[in-house]
Amino acid sequence: MKLSKEEVEHIAKLARLELGSEEVERFQSELANILDYVSQLKEVDTTGVEPTAQVTGLLNNLRNDVSVASDSATRERLLSAFPDREGDYLKVKTVFSVEGGSASHEEDL
């Protein structure tokens, strides 16, 4: 079994992951093999079985929703981690573009 090139490219787009053509080709068979392997789960009768998302038994373990002030050293460490900044502002690339930028990408999906 093999996934089509288009299927792999579609998943990569959903995952926001740019892949080279060799990677796409390799994933066509690799992903198919892994999916084929995990498909043995279909044999198991799970009628009436509840899914398990977590095993703690804890429910609605919430803390009070209060703001906690950050000290200046923590704040500076957060700012220093920005790949690109202007003063204390995080600098990002253009969000909207006229010709085939991110906005049109969103529509594709």
Added chain:
Amino acid sequence: MTLHELTLLETLDGLRQKKFSAVEVTTDYLNRIKKYDKEINSYITVAEESALTQAKDADKRRAAGEDSLLLGIPIAVKDNQTTIGIRTTAASKILENYLPSYDATSVKKIKEAGAIILGKTNLDEFAHGASTEYSAFGVTKNPWDQTRVPGGSSGGSAAAVAADLAAVSLGSDTGGSIRQPASFCGVVGLKTSYGRVSRSGLLSMTSSTDVIGPIAKDVADAALLLGVIAGEDNKDQTCAPDSVQPDQYLKIISSKKDLSGITLGVPRDFISAGVDSVVLSVIDESIKQLQALGAKVVDIKLPHASYSVPVYYVITPSEVSSNLARYDGIRFGYNSDEAKNLYDVYAKSRGQGFGREAKRRIMIGTYALSYGYYDAYYLQAQRVRTLITQELDEAFRSVDAILTPVSPHVAFKIGENINDPIKMYLEDVFMVVASLAGLPALSLPVGFSKPEKGNTEMPVGLQIIGRRFDEATILSIGKCYEGVINWRSKKPSL
């Protein structure tokens, strides 16, 4: 005296009796790292300067009459737990120069107990793997045979302890990542119960099974470190709301002299298939030892355990694909300079920053969670997870612990499994049941065996799975075994 050969407790004892100083111990480990770690590659980052500063401080505090359980103890931390002032890479190019803004709770707690952080240890990128070969910083070598892997993903933490490049270390375990490298390197590893130790500051991989735990030279050291890092934390809502006394596990295991009254279950059907005969004979020998110590051994059935690996390799990539979405090149981490617009910042930063296995898991997870496939893969896996958990809970009504080999074989050769993802996933075969059910499990060195293709005898580990939140029982079993045979006297020659 050879300081680096001492266990954590022996080191603490020496420091308390003023036989040597924290600076002397730390310097000894740092020198040893300089001498041997070019080859072993167990550390990604060695924090020499800050370690020496911490050591001087520890000596000052001790001279002033202070004492605590880790005061002056040199520790290695797996590089997926955040540390202020020491880069935290997760062995990924995407975080190559990442300096975290906060300490993980595990790190904060060991620092508060006086520990000295020697550095950050190697792992498979984002803890995805069973060999430490998927690190962007090169493979870690097994100290017993440097042509073999140390296991993974906490391969650096296990190799560092085995090679006496740290007194003890912190690892993390999602589907076997503490237990398998501990077994491959001949050291003690403890996968804690899910929720026993706070995950705050652990870079999330599979949020529903990730745990932090100790890797140590012996069981008592693991019990001590567990006591220090365990307990409630308001920064992790899945952390159990129990307070833990730092010395409580150490006290409990010290009081247990034999295994009378303990029943051990062995799932023979589950473990008989696919285990190397030389490994199985070492395991059977260790089970006999436990019997001789007074334990009753019974056969148990775990009919759904054989589905644990496929369940795990649906749930894990699904949670990975979601958790790794945060590495998007915006607020921190690698940011591709080729990007022209926002979509490209995401896609190019991630495409260039992530390695092979991380990409593979993101792709599988995205597929399994996408429209039309969710029910067939993710939901079905979660339902089988329920069956596996119920089966284990049922078994624990009649047994106090379950025994299996950690791994079906000893450490494999570097490169042997790298191009076969499913074979690599099957490394976890005996370990993921405990992860899926959130149970604690000890990886205990119980002997050596010679692999088919090789001349060096390699360590074999016994897995002892316990009831949820009952680390005390499995540590006690390990401690009683060590009282009879302690493999610690055998050391790798570097």
